[in-house]
Amino acid sequence: MTKFNQSEGVTSEYEIEEDDHHHTHRPLFRIKYRSNSIVSTNFSDTGSISEGLPTIKVLGTGGTIASKGATAHQTAGYEVDLTIEDLISTIPDLSTTCNLEYEQVLNVDSKEMGTPELLLLHSKIIEDLSKYDGFVITHGTDTMEETAFFLQLTVNTNKPIVLCGSMRPSTAISSDGPMNLYQAIVIAANRSSRARGVLVALNDRIGSGFHITKSNANSLDTFKSSNNGDLGHFVNNEIHYYFPPAKPLGITYFHLTAGSTLPEVPIIYAHQQLNNRLIQLAIDELEAEGLVFATMGAGSLSAKTNDFTGRLAHSRGIPIVYSKRSQDGMVPKASLPVQFEAEDGTKSPFLNNIAGGYLNPQKSRILLQLCLRDRMNIPQIKDCFKGVYGG
The missing domain is CATH 3.40.50.40 (Rossmann fold)
Structure with missing residues (x-):
């Protein structure tokens, strides 16, 4: 049993069951939120934890959202220091929204993302694609657009794949990470997010991973698709899409196999x-x-x-x-x-x-x-x- 401090100051208890039968080096955790506590459930590759709710897999890769600074006003020079388990513990109750599983795939600054890391993330999604209703990927913002674009070209699915991150470390005043992660999970769990391609959710905006780019090195409202616009917004716990479900035009899908590599292109x-x-x-x-x-x-x-x-x-x-x-x-x-x-x-x-x-x-x-x-x-x-x- 582990103690978990709720935002209201109430101390609750929860259990997390670790399943490392197939994931020796990257433990997989399955949790379910109820009221003001988290309780464990038995892991199974088939079936959902409770009927009627989608099951969402969160894949942690690191980034600013998983970083800590030395002070509450530090917004540069921080280091990746948190796990996906730490991040999940900061978000509100999701018991009426989805069942949640999470796994630490990587824990690096996104400037360290390269071909081996992209291929590892891709293989993890392909391996789990039939088991879950949607995916959320926590990721650094510096190269998030590249990972989102790569996944759009190599994972052909109607299931939501939503990338999220933050521009401020977890220790900063008004850190944006917990809200971005919460919104990304809710977006991935919503049926209206299906068949829209890879999505990026930050700062209340929902964008296309195919089109979006980081436009500002510092501000929270950095991800833009100026030629295409946002796909929707997240407002007061509501998802508002502007268009019917559709994937971006121009996608060429590539099938990657185990042991794939990518050639050098400077x-x-x-x-x-x-x-x-x-x-x-x-x-x-x-x-x-x-x-x-x-x-x-x-x-x-x-x-x-x-x-x-x-x-x-x-x-x-x-x-x-x-x-x-x-x-x-x-x-x-x-x-x-x-x-x-x-x-x-x-x-x-x-x-x-x-x-x-x-x-x-x-x-x-x-x-x-x-x-x-x-x-x-x-x-x-x-x-x-x-x-x-x-x-």
């Missing part, structure tokens, strides 16, 4: 007088199978850079995606260079370039990685990017 940030040797180094030293440019404007690179890249791309047979460094807008096919100049001055068609459409560089990179993993050729990759008005 991003080059364009600027005045870009040194073309950076492009050479990225391809030669990193053995990159593709490249993404964060271009100036709507696909602009200098003529020297376009010529240099064209020669390199065609000699190596690698795709080059033209994305943009601006948050909004898009790179259309019309912005792509149609030819490049060879060393001898002759002109050749530039066939290996791809317009990133409205995808930012980090999302363009993920889509290109998945295309390359499936061994797509240049025309096939262009077809995938057509879905986001590129190609």
Whole structure:
């Protein structure tokens, strides 16, 4: 028995049963809230804990929401220090909303998220997809949009997958973590959230994980989809969607198997007088199978850079995606260079370039990685990017 202090100051008791038969290194806990206490229930892979309520799985990966600072006013320089069990204990009673299970998959700052971590999270969702009615993923905000986009492309389901996090650590004044987590769970448990794709829930807003991006490094109201808008809001414990259920247009689904890897695809940030040797180094030293440019404007690179890249791309047979460094807008096919100049001055068609459409560089990179993993050729990759008005 463990003591749990309720917000009203009442001390209650609860039990949590650990099931590590299949999860030796990541214990799985199943709990159920009742009134002002939490009581344990027996774990079962089949069936729900109580009829009529959905069963939601919360997957903890770390991030600011699981961080602690040295003072109540510290909002930078904190470290991940809390488990998903700690976070669950801070949210209100959900006994009339859902049955809840949670598991610590990772516990890292999202800047540490990479291919191995993405694949681990993906495999955990695929493994549990048939057992639960929805998923919530606690995640750092710095790379949340990349994880959400990756999951949208690799998990084909109508069940809600909701990512949440926080901009302030748990110890900060007015920490936003507990409310964001509570709202994400309620959203995942609501049938109206089905068939909407991967969702991101922060600061009372519900956004599409396919479209959303972090727009501000510091403020609570940071996640935006300025070209597409929010899908809905969470107000006074009510979910308000603005549109009927629909997944984003342009999704290409990729099937990942056990042991999958993703190829190396660097991003080059364009600027005045870009040194073309950076492009050479990225391809030669990193053995990159593709490249993404964060271009100036709507696909602009200098003529020297376009010529240099064209020669390199065609000699190596690698795709080059033209994305943009601006948050909004898009790179259309019309912005792509149609030819490049060879060393001898002759002109050749530039066939290996791809317009990133409205995808930012980090999302363009993920889509290109998945295309390359499936061994797509240049025309096939262009077809995938057509879905986001590129190609």
